[in-house]
Amino acid sequence: VNEKDRPDIPVLKGVRTEEKRGAFEYRSENVPIWCPGCGYFGVSHAINYTLTSLSVKPEDFVMISGIGCSGRFPGFMKCYGFHTLHGRPLPVAAGVKMARPELTVFAVTGDGDGLGIGGGHLPHAARRNIDITCILLDNTIYGLTKGQASPTTPQGAVTSTTPYGNPDDPLKPALLALSYGAGFVAVASAGEPDQMEEVFTQAVTHRGFSFVHIYSPCLTFDKKLSYDFLRTTLKPLPSNHDASSLEKAVGVALSGGFRTGVYYRVRRKTFDERMEDIREKALKTGPSDFEKLFL
Amino acid sequence: MTSGKAHDSFDMKIRACGIAGDGVILTGSFLVEALNSAGLYILTFNDYGAEIKGSGKTVFQVRTSESEIFSRGGDIDLLIALNNAFAIEQLGDLQRNAIVIYDNDVPTYVKEKESLMSRLSHNVIAYGVPMGTISSRAFGTTRSKNIAAVGAFGGIFGFPLEPFENYLKKRLAKKGGELVEKNLSCLRMGYEYGRTEIRKRDTFRAPRPGRKRSERIVLNGNESAAYGAIAAGLDLYAGYPITPATKIMEVLAKDLVKHGGSVVQTEDEISAIATVIGGFFAGKRSMTATSGPGLSLMTEMINLAVMAENPAVIINSQRGGPSTGLPTKSEQSDLNLAVYGASGDSPRVVLAPTNVAECFSMTVTALQIAEKYQLPVIVLMDFFLSNRQESIEPIKVDPAWRKSTNIAPEPGTEEGYLRYRNTGSGISPRAIPGAGRFFYTQTGLEHDESGKPAYTTELHRTGTEKRFAKMKGILKEGPPPRVYGARGAKTAVVSWGSTFGVVRDVQKLAKEDGVDMAAVKVPMIYPADVRWYERTLGKFKRVFVVELNATCQLASFLQGHLPGIALCKVPFVSSLPLKPGEVYKRIKGDLR
Numbered sequence: 001v002n003e004k005d006r007p008d009i010p011v012l013k014g015v016r017t018e019e020k021r022g023a024f025e026y027r028s029e030n031v032p033i034w035c036p037g038c039g040y041f042g043v044s045h046a047i048n049y050t051l052t053s054l055s056v057k058p059e060d061f062v063m064i065s066g067i068g069c070s071g072r073f074p075g076f077m078k079c080y081g082f083h084t085l086h087g088r089p090l091p092v093a094a095g096v097k098m099a100r101p102e103l104t105v106f107a108v109t110g111d112g113d114g115l116g117i118g119g120g121h122l123p124h125a126a127r128r129n130i131d132i133t134c135i136l137l138d139n140t141i142y143g144l145t146k147g148q149a150s151p152t153t154p155q156g157a158v159t160s161t162t163p164y165g166n167p168d169d170p171l172k173p174a175l176l177a178l179s180y181g182a183g184f185v186a187v188a189s190a191g192e193p194d195q196m197e198e199v200f201t202q203a204v205t206h207r208g209f210s211f212v213h214i215y216s217p218c219l220t221f222d223k224k225l226s227y228d229f230l231r232t233t234l235k236p237l238p239s240n241h242d243a244s245s246l247e248k249a250v251g252v253a254l255s256g257g258f259r260t261g262v263y264y265r266v267r268r269k270t271f272d273e274r275m276e277d278i279r280e281k282a283l284k285t286g287p288s289d290f291e292k293l294f295l
Numbered sequence: 296m297t298s299g300k301a302h303d304s305f306d307m308k309i310r311a312c313g314i315a316g317d318g319v320i321l322t323g324s325f326l327v328e329a330l331n332s333a334g335l336y337i338l339t340f341n342d343y344g345a346e347i348k349g350s351g352k353t354v355f356q357v358r359t360s361e362s363e364i365f366s367r368g369g370d371i372d373l374l375i376a377l378n379n380a381f382a383i384e385q386l387g388d389l390q391r392n393a394i395v396i397y398d399n400d401v402p403t404y405v406k407e408k409e410s411l412m413s414r415l416s417h418n419v420i421a422y423g424v425p426m427g428t429i430s431s432r433a434f435g436t437t438r439s440k441n442i443a444a445v446g447a448f449g450g451i452f453g454f455p456l457e458p459f460e461n462y463l464k465k466r467l468a469k470k471g472g473e474l475v476e477k478n479l480s481c482l483r484m485g486y487e488y489g490r491t492e493i494r495k496r497d498t499f500r501a502p503r504p505g506r507k508r509s510e511r512i513v514l515n516g517n518e519s520a521a522y523g524a525i526a527a528g529l530d531l532y533a534g535y536p537i538t539p540a541t542k543i544m545e546v547l548a549k550d551l552v553k554h555g556g557s558v559v560q561t562e563d564e565i566s567a568i569a570t571v572i573g574g575f576f577a578g579k580r581s582m583t584a585t586s587g588p589g590l591s592l593m594t595e596m597i598n599l600a601v602m603a604e605n606p607a608v609i610i611n612s613q614r615g616g617p618s619t620g621l622p623t624k625s626e627q628s629d630l631n632l633a634v635y636g637a638s639g640d641s642p643r644v645v646l647a648p649t650n651v652a653e654c655f656s657m658t659v660t661a662l663q664i665a666e667k668y669q670l671p672v673i674v675l676m677d678f679f680l681s682n683r684q685e686s687i688e689p690i691k692v693d694p695a696w697r698k699s700t701n702i703a704p705e706p707g708t709e710e711g712y713l714r715y716r717n718t719g720s721g722i723s724p725r726a727i728p729g730a731g732r733f734f735y736t737q738t739g740l741e742h743d744e745s746g747k748p749a750y751t752t753e754l755h756r757t758g759t760e761k762r763f764a765k766m767k768g769i770l771k772e773g774p775p776p777r778v779y780g781a782r783g784a785k786t787a788v789v790s791w792g793s794t795f796g797v798v799r800d801v802q803k804l805a806k807e808d809g810v811d812m813a814a815v816k817v818p819m820i821y822p823a824d825v826r827w828y829e830r831t832l833g834k835f836k837r838v839f840v841v842e843l844n845a846t847c848q849l850a851s852f853l854q855g856h857l858p859g860i861a862l863c864k865v866p867f868v869s870s871l872p873l874k875p876g877e878v879y880k881r882i883k884g885d886l887r
Contacts, residue, residue: 283553
């Protein structure tokens with residue numbers, strides 16, 4: 001596919017595409033339906049770059065998504081993708097990983113998908129430490145249904161369903177992930193491909209549940225969260241940030257989360273590893289009842 | 296079936312009752328194991344309240360027979376009363392000439408009009424056994440009354456002692472010699488008392504033991520389904536606890552990990568079915584089990600499996616509804632939800648085992664069909680089927696059951712691979728992640744053959760036809776409907792699930808009255824073999840459909856396909872599994 005057919009993506013200006021040509025290996029022939037200027041284009045490129053530099057084969061790569069603008073993600077990638085239901089990418093991705101631990105599995109979700117309708121799954125994917133990368137694309141709005149308030153829409157914001165201002169306080173995604181026990185929590189801006197690539201690379205190589213919160217502008221329905229706003233508001237974590245300290249990570253997340261980088265990274269046994277331990281323990285108790293009855 | 300006259304074939308419905316501490320459950324499993332190894336057929340029925348323990352009143356019921364058992368039968372033939380006061384509450388369920396074995400040396404004084412004896416009708420045959428005294432002699436306490444009672448049961452009806460002794464030895468093997476000896480001595484004393492001290496006035500005689508030891512195994516429906524799943528190479532079980540399906544997960548949690556699989560208790564039923572869909576997407580057989588409220592939560596995911604053409608297996612053990620309903624009661628009222636529980640036109644497969652052995656075989660079938668046809672398969676069990684124990688013929692597990700039934704694309708066809716290629720059969724070769732460069736994205740949106748979302752009239756029409764085209768192949772592979780005893784019958788009685796066994800017993804009742812009646816089993820509810828029904832049911836003068844739900848959900852479903860045949864609905868709302876007698880009473884007048 002000729003990359004000239006792609007919509008012009010302002011955010012990618014200056015990216016050295018020539019050097020990362022291999023990344024196009026991960027693109028499907030479907031042209032994204034996202035609006036011009038959508039932050040997801042940048043995220044998509046950063047994922048492709050990450051997979052290229054980590055040499056993850058597309059045939060071993062599974063991307064599970066939910067519903068919303070983020071839900072269409074796998075359709076634009078060359079991978080084994082599944083565009084599932086609203087709010088449900090995490091448990092589907094968990095099933096994939098449980099069945100086939102050798103696959104690289106991404107769950108791509110949005111602020112509405114992952115924190116609204118599907119908010120109940122995040123704690124459990126995190127505490128089970130399922131070795132997948134969860135990317136929460138946060139544009140603080142329901143974009144696909146044309147601009148309604150989401151769980152991360154700021155209080156007071158005017159949207160089509162909150163014409164007099166949003167009465168609800170927004171959630172803090174990184175803080176939630178940390179309190180649910182995620183072993184890897186990071187924040188990045190969709191306007192910074194290099195930053196995303198760095199964070200994604202760490203997320204993919206981290207053994208365990210990795211949660212990445214991406215601030216991503218929706219230029220169509222949310223004029224506030226613009227690239228300019230992100231450039232001026234988001235600051236990298238202080239250079240002396242200790243990613244092994246939950247306290248430090250929670251402190252940053254509590255302060256509003258407008259810091260980018262890897263907040264927290266600790267290695268714990270993954271679900272597969274724990275399941276392997278359980279299998280070993282079970283086998284020590286002797287043959288199964290099934291064997292006694294039928295074999 | 297009737298009593299009072301000489302029994303040419305041994306068939307006895309036994310109930311044991313008592314309060315906490317009387318050991319009713321142990322008495323039950325003791326009887327089941329011993330009678331099974333003595334070569335008799337077994338079918339148990341436990342009706343317990345919603346919450347564990349509670350009042351402490353416990354009841355255990357088992358029907359045991361020389362010939363195959365289809366239902367729990369009618370009224371009780373024998374009541375083993377471990378607690379006399381509680382036994383009074385059971386008397387209404389006794390048949391006219393029933394037998395009561397009771398403890399005749401109750402240590403506490405009971406007013407005469409409150410005693411069990413004063414409440415028995417004069418037809419009832421009462422056998423007093425000094426259970427407490429026997430237990431005291433063996434143990435020094437009255438706590439093992441139940442062992443004495445089981446011993447007396449064996450002695451009174453002339454069962455061999457050996458299977459009873461073997462059960463105790465097996466059960467207490469880990470506890471050591473002295474306890475085994477005490478229990479055995481208690482059992483033998485009870486047995487001797489029953490054999491020599493009781494003046495037998497009933498007509499039940501234990502059948503003469505066969506030369507061959509019984510090979511049959513005793514399982515309940517939940518265990519059977521769980522073992523069926525292991526036999527079919529289940530790799531991933533995801534579930535959320537819910538009565539009456541929880542036992543399936545408990546069995547798999549213990550066993551599946553020993554066979555290399557994984558078991559996960561998810562945060563809710565939505566996550567459970569999502570995990571199953573993810574597991575199957577990744578190429579491994581996956582399953583969940585639930586009950587009505589859980590199935591309600593799963594409907595959207597099941598619909599995704601239909602549209603995205605992803606395999607999934609859901610066992611749904613029905614309880615009383617609607618809503619949270621009657622968690623520990625039996626009903627067949629989730630058929631509509633299983634068949635129709637979807638937005639859009641959503642073809643799936645709905646199977647309904649009618650006995651414990653079929654819970655095993657249909658779980659195997661469900662996993663095979665789901666994987667091959669890339670759609671959800673719902674197995675409808677019910678509370679009664681889940682919890683009842685049956686003696687079933689040994690199952691020879693075939694390693695071929697584990698073999699993947701997925702039709703994968705040929706190597707070399709990666710270029711231009713279409714995930715949803717229209718092949719005529721409705722099955723598109725499905726590439727498993729990691730198995731080569733066949734890239735695609737499954738979706739719950741309407742899509743073209745490549746999987747790209749598209750909403751044109753033409754694509755929606757061909758897509759719908761494709762998804763329904765699978766039904767043709769499934770009708771050939773799924774368990775077919777069957778008629779039992781059509782010869783001479785003017786009337787057919789159609790039923791499904793655990794009610795089918797009841798209808799088989801109704802058939803016997805009709806036969807005793809000299810009337811032939813055909814029993815029709817529907818093991819696969821959806822898809823329905825309409826031509827078979829037209830051909831088969833069209834021959835009968837009258838067709839009844841008997842169901843344990845208020846609206847006759849199967850009849851309503853079938854009637855839509857069979858405009859030429861009038862189906863007479865025979866609905867029951869009871870919350871308990873049907874008794875053959877009550878069904879027979881309703882249709883008796885119309886059988887000739």
